[in-house]
Amino acid sequence: MKSILVSQPKPALIEKSPFYEISQKHRVDVVYKPFIRVVGVTLKEFRAQRIEILDHTAIIFTSRTTVDSFFHICEEARITVPETMKYICQTEAVALYLQKYIVYRKRKISFADGSFTSLVEQIVKHKEERFLLALSEPHKPELPETLAKLKLAVDPVILSRTVAADLAELKLDDYQLLALYSPSDVRALVEQFGTEQLPAIAVFGEGTLRTAIGAGLTVQANAPTPEAPSMGKAVDLYLAKVAKGEEIHPVELVTDEEKEAFIRSQQNKLAKRNRARRAVPEGK
Numbered sequence: 001m002k003s004i005l006v007s008q009p010k011p012a013l014i015e016k017s018p019f020y021e022i023s024q025k026h027r028v029d030v031v032y033k034p035f036i037r038v039v040g041v042t043l044k045e046f047r048a049q050r051i052e053i054l055d056h057t058a059i060i061f062t063s064r065t066t067v068d069s070f071f072h073i074c075e076e077a078r079i080t081v082p083e084t085m086k087y088i089c090q091t092e093a094v095a096l097y098l099q100k101y102i103v104y105r106k107r108k109i110s111f112a113d114g115s116f117t118s119l120v121e122q123i124v125k126h127k128e129e130r131f132l133l134a135l136s137e138p139h140k141p142e143l144p145e146t147l148a149k150l151k152l153a154v155d156p157v158i159l160s161r162t163v164a165a166d167l168a169e170l171k172l173d174d175y176q177l178l179a180l181y182s183p184s185d186v187r188a189l190v191e192q193f194g195t196e197q198l199p200a201i202a203v204f205g206e207g208t209l210r211t212a213i214g215a216g217l218t219v220q221a222n223a224p225t226p227e228a229p230s231m232g233k234a235v236d237l238y239l240a241k242v243a244k245g246e247e248i249h250p251v252e253l254v255t256d257e258e259k260e261a262f263i264r265s266q267q268n269k270l271a272k273r274n275r276a277r278r279a280v281p282e283g284k
Helices: 018-026 043-047 064-077 092-100 116-125 142-149 183-193 206-214 231-244 257-279
Strands: 003-006 029-032 036-040 058-061 086-089 109-111 131-137 154-164 177-180 200-204 219-223
Touching (some): 018 029, 036 183, 064 131, 086 116, 131 142, 142 154, 154 183, 183 206, 200 206, 200 231, 219 231
Parallel strands (some): 003 177, 058 131
Antiparallel strands (some): 036 154
């Protein structure tokens, strides 16, 4: 194992990247090359979706790209976002990024810990709001599908699109492992290089794993898992197995029963609250 290709932009500080430690530990070169780029939708594309921003009382953001696109659309359309608007973000980093556009007030900004379940719990806490769910295309369907199952007032809107980067000059023969972070990375790889004679593949996220296996690719490392919560750890474990000459079995797609159980529990909680509300006589 001599060289790894990571489908991400090169970090500003290489020494603080988890892949720097991996390169030193396993004596491999790590090269960064984004397989995709994200662009905001135009005002015309936004209006074609027939979404009225001011009809909503809260916005759900899962990325900084959709934050940029949202406020750019508002500026172009001359929409003034009211100070009463609430924001629910997938991570604290996304929440803090809002300071680029608004005055940060904790009472109107909530954020999750980056996990799917934590984000849904934050949204359910504000179940009385009418939500605008800011999405990038393509996106994982699990969040809009889950919010629909919970019967919350949510309008999904596409605010950015993912397009393939130009990989024409990329020579895959130079690498023994590809670290892919999104379904779009997988699609870009397959569209430009096919599925035969590829290096070993590591993926991050259930959606990326599902797309890779669906495209006919063999995945040999993945994250997050209990053993490998990050891509860096998954690659570290894989390289250690290679160094020891251990047999590496392809990763299989396993249904996330815990996630399904979580969704059912949230449905039951909301149903109980609604029944309790209906049982209270008017005026009480």
